[in-house]
Amino acid sequence: MEQGGTVQVRFQPRIGHLLAAASENTVSVFDVENDRLTYSLKGHTTEVHSICWDTNGDYLASVSQESVRVWSLASGECIHELSGNNYHSCVFHPTYSTLMVIGGYQSLELWNMTENKCMTIAAHDCVISALSQSPLTGMVASASHDKSVKIWK
Template sequence: QVVLWNAETLKQKAVLEEHSLLITDVRFGPSIPRIATSSFDKTVRVWDVDNQDDTVHTFTGHSASVMSVDFHPNKDDLICSCDGNGEIRLWSISSGRAVRNFKGGSSQLRFQPRHGGFLAAASENVVSILDVETQACVRIFEGHTEHVDSLCWSPTGDYVVSTSEDTVKVWSVNSGNENCVQELNSTGSKFHACAFHPKYPSLLIIGCYQSLELWDMVENRSMTVAAHDGLISALASSSSGLVASVSHDKHVKLWK
């Protein structure tokens, strides 16, 4: 199930319970009050935040567990999902149908912010950059020795950050160089999730086992903050300046 909370009052707003198996990813629409969810039940669902009585659409067609979903940043009708077999599907929300199917990601995907021209997709220990219009793979970033658990874009859309248990790597999308341009290696923390700070664009927040790692990428310095009693499985930042962390300890925390 998905639980909606009011971030200002901290009161529960709704519980969305139509998925039959574990939910793997949750994303808010960039401009329209909608939520997209992906699940082990092989479906993607889009919900209206202001009317939670029923889903806007249930998207079926994936042959394996759907691992990730994301909204296009400026095309309100377009969402994208990937499944455990590496299939990526672009969906039209209004029609409820897939408009394109192609291969390239099996664990997580994220649209490039602002423009949405590229899609970053992780599969095993490789990150691929795909052209959304042509579905062509324009970059392949290799170098992780462990499974890539999380992806995030820099606010400008020029860099992609990928996180595996032992390292965080930064890749330049526009330089033509497919080598990692910056990295942070773990000194014992198990890295898992990543998100840029909403007010400080050079500050990357990394979710680890029980802690948050704050990495100033310009100064190349990091500090550790105790945060949870379990693995931090996901992070999100908002335009209001808040950062949310969710953990296997069954708690969601908001940070200023």
């Protein structure tokens, strides 16, 4: 296997032959069946904190403190970008494919990528370090450095 992951690694859902690995300000996408680097996704100016796949494995999101980028795996290009401050984690919404949930410092951002509109929700008392979603229940879970986990419907 290639070198390239120090922060987070995520297998592509459904198809599963791609592996995304974040290191510094780059996300590398590896074809694990053919043992080759497929994409080196660059554009963040600071370290990538989190990466996540959409449910179908067609899109990959990467989060750094200053921005969220959504990449198309068909082209390797950034197709959506949200600039902001203090982003730490991300997950695609389990039932709304154009909605992304982004964890920041004390709040969640709900980002409608097609309309490029955001809604901020007060969520925790500290950094939201991890997010997870369940396609079966439609729920999102958030974990924070405030030592709490919350479930969102």
